[in-house]
Amino acid sequence: MSSDSPEQKNVSRPRVLSGMRPTGKLHLGNYMGALANWVKLQDDYECYFFIADWHALTTDYADTSNVLSNIKEVALDYLAAGLDPKKSVLFVQSLVPQHAELHLLLSMITSVGWLERIPSYKEQQENLADKDLSTYGFLGYPLLQSADILLYQPKFVPVGQDQASHVELTREVARRFNHFYPRRSHSFASELAEAGSEESLHVLPEPQVLLTPAPKLPGTDGRKMSKSYGNTIQLTDPEPVIRQKLKTMVTDPARVRRTDPGDPDKCPVGDLHKVFSTPEKLAEVYDGCRSAGIGCIQCKGWAADALVQILTPIQERRARYTDEDVEAIFEEGSARAQVRAEQTMVEVRSAMRLPSASLRSGGSR
Known part of the structure; x- marks a missing residue:
């Protein structure tokens, strides 16, 4: 890890994590609702910001032809908005396979009722009536969000009020996991207790909501600015x-x-x-x-x-970055994210009494 990595620079700062689905170029609503706030957070928090490409499949699974190009566009918009790879870890979700592993493990303990009561579950089914959303992936996307969050053990999740219910689900899932699977390393737990962090005794600490200001931003037709309404002003x-x-x-x-x-x-x-x-x-x-x-x-x-x-x-x-620049930045960021994600998964596997890394790789214990 380089000496100027965000993890080392921000080691004493609270960690935050957030991401966006790559469904095309970002617009002013995305900028004011999230990106502008993320840029401000970089100086005070240890920041992880990702492109949630697996989440794009929950509603657009039938046609994945634009996923790669959309990832590139969103990556460029992240950098253009002012996200700095020297200050934040910028990565692509699917390049960190631990997201899928933790999602699978959390799905074993998560009630279907918890997922069905998420407000956006029925809302999106109604708003996207032309798509078949009676899939396991669509029902489980809030849990994939929970895995995305818990994998990095952040203190805060910066969201608008409309996303607060997803963070509450994440807290419930973490609480249930920690009840079933307490941390097994007693010496490490003792060190954390001495440091005065009782919640850190848990493998998956419950994240807090960091409500971010989201000003009312209408589209050209007067409704909320949204790609689905075709009323956006794009950053480009x-x-x-x-x-x-x-x-x-x-x-x-x-x-x-x-x-x-x-x-x-x-x-x-x-x-x-x-x-x-x-x-x-x-x-x-x-x-x-x-x-x-x-x-x-x-x-x-x-x-x-x-x-x-x-x-x-x-x-x-935006014009300063070449395709090669963007690819290199997000590949390096994804490698950093994978290192941090694996730290959590080592603890998760240990708490759940799953095979160790040596067994997983075919080696001896």
């Missing part, structure tokens, strides 16, 4: 595309004519200004809209100005 959209998308964006329905006053609090474009515009520009928006002093076209132009200012440095960073 050039300025002319951004301006064209905003020109067609829905506004306050009360402004039928140019002379009608409006209310930015009832307008999706107003919501964009609240997130991206300066306080001074936001004040102009409120004053101009409510007095009908400005029209919607001008207001949308101001919003586009703000988005371009945010996205330009992201796109400039």
Whole structure:
């Protein structure tokens, strides 16, 4: 391991872990809901951020032709947003096989009822009615998330409020595992107890939710920005595309004519200004809209100005990386992640009284 690895630099910092599914290029909603917060966390936490390619198969298993290209796009977006391989471990889920092993072992002790009660289970079945989601993989994807988390024994999982239930499932699974399989190394447990960390006596410590701010970010049709709605502004959209998308964006329905006053609090474009515009520009928006002093076209132009200012440095960073750079960064990060994951699996196998590494490799004990 190199002397400047994130694990060594951040050894005394709380560990966090999070990831995203590679379903295509990321958009502003992904950036504001997760990436921007991850970038900030890098200076205060030991960070593991991954691309959850196996999770993409839970709903798109019938066509995997775009998985590799999507991994590349998301990897580029991670780096473009400001995730730094010198500060964080950046990796691809499927390159760390311990994720699958821990998922299998946890599936032996996890109640089906726990999985069925996850709010997104029925919601996604309804929203994706055109797909057959009556699969074991789709039912078990929250448990795969739990394995992803517990494999790195993080202190915190940075999520929005809508993902908190998944972390709670992870805590329940960890609690059940630790009840069945206490740590077998008494000397190691004693050292941890002396250090004052009672929870560290467990093989799989229960992670805490680290709620991250997720501002309201509408898509061009006024609904939540989402790839499935086709209403996104991508991190890679050039300025002319951004301006064209905003020109067609829905506004306050009360402004039928140019002379009608409006209310930015009832307008999706107003919501964009609240997130991206300066306080001074936001004040102009409120004053101009409510007095009908400005029209919607001008207001949308101001919003586009703000988005371009945010996205330009992201796109400039993206252009600095070659395909070879990205591949090398994520291969190295995946190797680092595998080392840390195996540390957990050694403890898990020992606690469950499964074969040791020497037996697994065919050697003698």
